Amino acid sequence: xxxxxxIVASNRxxxxxxxxxRWYARQLAQDGTADVTLVDLAEVNxxxxxxxxxxxxxxxxxxxxxxxxxxxxAADALxxxxxxxxxxxxxxxxxxxxxxxxxxxxxxxALVSYSAGPSGGAPAAEMIxxxxxxxxxxxxxxxxxxxxxxxxxxxDGGFLPPEWLPEAAAAQQEELTGLLTAGAATAPAATA
Amino acid sequence: xxxxxxIVASNRxxxxxxxxxRWYARQLAQDGTADVTLVDLAEVNxxxxxxxxxxxxxxxxxxxxxxxxxxxxAADALxxxxxxxxxxxxxxxxxxxxxxxxxxxxxxxALVSYSAGPSGGAPAAEMIxxxxxxxxxxxxxxxxxxxxxxxxxxxDGGFLPPEWLPEAAAAQQEELTGLLTAGAATAPAATA
Numbered sequence: 001x002x003x004x005x006x007i008v009a010s011n012r013x014x015x016x017x018x019x020x021x022r023w024y025a026r027q028l029a030q031d032g033t034a035d036v037t038l039v040d041l042a043e044v045n046x047x048x049x050x051x052x053x054x055x056x057x058x059x060x061x062x063x064x065x066x067x068x069x070x071x072x073x074a075a076d077a078l079x080x081x082x083x084x085x086x087x088x089x090x091x092x093x094x095x096x097x098x099x100x101x102x103x104x105x106x107x108x109x110a111l112v113s114y115s116a117g118p119s120g121g122a123p124a125a126e127m128i129x130x131x132x133x134x135x136x137x138x139x140x141x142x143x144x145x146x147x148x149x150x151x152x153x154x155x156d157g158g159f160l161p162p163e164w165l166p167e168a169a170a171a172q173q174e175e176l177t178g179l180l181t182a183g184a185a186t187a188p189a190a191t192a
Numbered sequence: 193x194x195x196x197x198x199i200v201a202s203n204r205x206x207x208x209x210x211x212x213x214r215w216y217a218r219q220l221a222q223d224g225t226a227d228v229t230l231v232d233l234a235e236v237n238x239x240x241x242x243x244x245x246x247x248x249x250x251x252x253x254x255x256x257x258x259x260x261x262x263x264x265x266a267a268d269a270l271x272x273x274x275x276x277x278x279x280x281x282x283x284x285x286x287x288x289x290x291x292x293x294x295x296x297x298x299x300x301x302a303l304v305s306y307s308a309g310p311s312g313g314a315p316a317a318e319m320i321x322x323x324x325x326x327x328x329x330x331x332x333x334x335x336x337x338x339x340x341x342x343x344x345x346x347x348d349g350g351f352l353p354p355e356w357l358p359e360a361a362a363a364q365q366e367e368l369t370g371l372l373t374a375g376a377a378t379a380p381a382a383t384a
Contacts (some may be wrong), residue, residue, distance in 0.1 A: 011240050048203050048240075048284055049277075054308075085241075087326040088319070091287035092240055098277045116246075127280070128318060134279040 002180050003035045005075035008162065009082040009093035011042040016149050018042070020114055020158035027169050028079065034173070035079045039071060041092050048095060048142055049056045056100035068096065069103055072092025075098035077108040077176050097131060104132070108131060108179035110140040110172045138183070144168045167183040194372050195227045196220055197267035201285035203234040208341050210234070211351035212306055213273040219353075219361050220271065226365070230241040231263060233284050240287060247293035260288065261295055269300040269368050274320065276305060276313030281320045289323060296324070300371035302332040302364045312337025330375070332367045336360045 006028065008021035021038055046064055053059045060066050074076075076105040077187070083090050097104070109132055113121030122145040131138050143187045146163070198220065202214035213230055221228040238256055245251045252258050264270075275282050289296070302326055305313030314337040324331050336357070338344070344352045 013242055014244065048287075049282075050205055050208065085286070085290045086284065086323050088242075088323050091283040091290065094277070094280065095240075095283035095287060098283065131278050131280050 001035045002076040003037065003075050003175065004079060004176070005037050005039045005071070006079045006081060008038065008040040008042070009080050009096070010090055011045070011092040012083075012090075013042075015042070015083065016114060016153060017081050017083055018149075018161075019039065019153060019157060020112070020146065020149070023159040023161055024079060024081060024112060024169060027166060028173055033177070041100075043091060044068060044071070044096070046096055049098050050061050051099065055099060058102055065099055065183055068099055072100055072103040072107075075107070077110075077180055078114060079110045079172070079176070080112070080128075081112045082121065082124055083117065084115040084117075084124040087123050087127075089124045093128065094131070097128075097135070099115070101135070104135040104137050106138060106183060107141065108135060108138045108176050108183065110144075110145065110176050112144045112146070112172070114146040114149040116148065116150050118147045121148035140172060140179065142168075142172045142175045146173055172191060193225065193227045194268040194369065195229065195266060196269050196271060196368070197229050197263070198199060198271045199288075200205045200230065200232040201272050201288070202282055203284040204275075204282075205234075205235070207234070207275065208306060208345060208351075209273050209275055210379060211345060211349060212304070212338065212341070213379045215315070215351040215353055216271060216273060216361060220365050223241060225369070229267070232290055236260060236263070236288070236293060240280070240290055241290050243291065247291060250294055257291055260291055264292055264295040264299075267299070269302075269372055271302045271364070271368070272320075273304045273306070274313065274316055275318040276307040276309075276311065279315050279319075281316045282283050285320065286323070289320075293327070296311060296327040296329050297330060298330060298375060300330045300332065300375065302336075302360075302368050303366070304333065304338070306341040307340040308340065308342050309330045312339035330371050331363060332371065334360075334364045334367045336364055 006025040080106040112126040115121035202209035303317040307313035
């Protein structure tokens, strides 16, 4: 079974990202075809990038970098649940990306954005896309953007998904699985 | 005299941004037409955005936010000296921007990027531009991109500007001054 990490890409206290991420992780796991882990950047708690050498050297002096490297390496594919701040992605996500390099290569990733307004955070996903492709990640074409998110958080703090979301999440999961299969098909050929 | 803040938009230990920012601040101050202050984000030392309310409410509960608000408000115009990480801007800059809202409005800003490679970090400047315009900042058309920056740091850690840089910095300063004058010209008309 593919191991999919759902990354909550906000470390802001009380972020809407955590309830959305929890829902998404449950949703991806429900048919039993994936081993899904929730990774909350607030819990990962990386400081601002403080490695003395560029990430592409792979020489990490800090334990928090080695731990983050191990977390990302353990995933076959990623789903990133990301907020929109001022028309773009937030600092926590970019910081977590910039810590690593080789760990991202060839990894399939799907983007889920959300926002208080009507865009659903789509501009944030489109601005992080060239960063991810530059790192040779395989970014799913299918993006999911969840608008007016404040109305979708219940009194118990749980996420109340809009009616269309389960189908959109399923389409995204299907594309992610396809990317994983494509990767697996390529690998033996390369060693033949 | 206009007060220009030169913001070093990296908080990475040993960043090349600090020597470049120091040079830039001296350069802008040398003809005596501007009151120039260096603002190093490593020294400002903001944590990841942790305000409970959105910045556009202007309700800040943390002293670090109030201090940062005062620093930005004290400037008539800004020069941002920014690194390129993975084809885009770094987390420290986005974090510092996302802390505030009204403070940015109408403020002229010029972008100076740098990189170890041949792009000079221009993609980072072009990716932050829509964020700044969305905040209603007046972004100078003239951007400065400094390539192959590792070869431009002397043994004493000082910045060795390429031959073309003083003229480029002067053009940028001229545009910034023009934006300030345009702003000043508009202000009395609005109150008339």
